[in-house]
Amino acid sequence: MTESPVLRLEGVAFTHPGGSGVSGLDLEIAPGEAVALIGPNGAGKSTLLMGVLGMVTLTAGRMTVASSEADAATEASTAAAGPRRTHSQDGMIGFLPQAAELDPDFPISLEQVVMQGRYRRLGFLRWPGRADREAVRRALETVGLGDLARRRFGELSGGQRQRGLLARALASEPRLLLLDEPFNGLDQQNRDALIDTVRGLKARGVAVLISTHDLELAKLVCDRVVLVNGTQLAFGPVADVLTLDNVQECFDGVEVELDEHTLVVPGHEGH
Structure with missing residues (x-):
């Protein structure tokens, strides 16, 4: 079925x-x-x-x-x-926003950032338990950052912080x-x-x-x-969808090029 x-x-x-x-x-x-x-x-x-x-x-x-x-x-x-x-139910959807809202200077570990993804499941009156810590561990392993769990979030590279925020979204098990x-x-x-x-x-x-x-x-x-x-x-x-004709129509008359990897859209800075 x-x-x-x-x-x-x-x-x-x-x-x-x-x-x-x-x-x-x-x-x-x-x-x-x-x-x-x-x-x-x-x-x-x-x-x-x-x-x-x-x-x-x-x-x-x-x-x-x-x-x-x-x-x-x-x-x-x-x-x-x-x-x-x-x-x-809560936790059904995980979300990675375009812009990180966390201050890299804030003294918080990567593990603590990822634990934030469990808060909707925890509610206000519960401390993280074994299941929550295991979900955080799995999320970090999924994005390849398991060995950096205790590292201060602000010390990570930009790409690592992005993957850490993805782990936070995954910690809710969406x-x-x-x-x-x-x-x-x-x-x-x-x-x-x-x-x-x-x-x-x-x-x-x-x-x-x-x-x-x-x-x-x-x-x-x-x-x-x-x-x-x-x-x-x-x-x-x-x-079927990513044809030059379709993409040119989508970008509304702006001259668009399709190379091997990226949409090249003059005036849109790739966005």
Whole structure:
């Protein structure tokens, strides 16, 4: 029996209070599948990710982040007419933001940073237990930083800090992982480590949605691509969607080149 998608968007629109947003979203991500999210600056990529997290208003369509048929059935039986949002339990979604919010000068270890990913499971009144410490250890091993657990976070390289924040997202043991431009500023060693990490997560059945301009990532680890520019323009297998015609349409008349690894978009600084 085919597993249900971890994320399904059906005619979805997400809108900021100021009116900007993204619409016409029809896509799904299965367990163990990675989808690349590609579009120019201001296209709505981050809005889409924030919408999945419940941080931006769902103004049209239906979104399901499903842990079981019962979750969706319960929501459907009680929801009023109009846009619907069905979420599963806390910890379902892990998120790596585009910009780190941690001050590298703050005296905190990498292990303590990753433990933050357990807080939603712990609540306010519980101290981390054996299961939490084991989840942190596994997350650090997954991103290849197990031997640096006690190192002060600010002493790590930029790429290592990025991988540490990814470990924090993984510590919640999510079924869906959202990555917002995870390759920005990474050297080759850390890029390779991130690619290996995504492959390993897919093998474990984690669904991954990656906002990126890095075609190497899309080609090496992603199964499908969604192109957006205010609205969804295309969604499908990488080879079918990442054509020059599709990408030029997505970037709205800006001259675009496709080399082996990256979208070259004059005036967009690769974003």
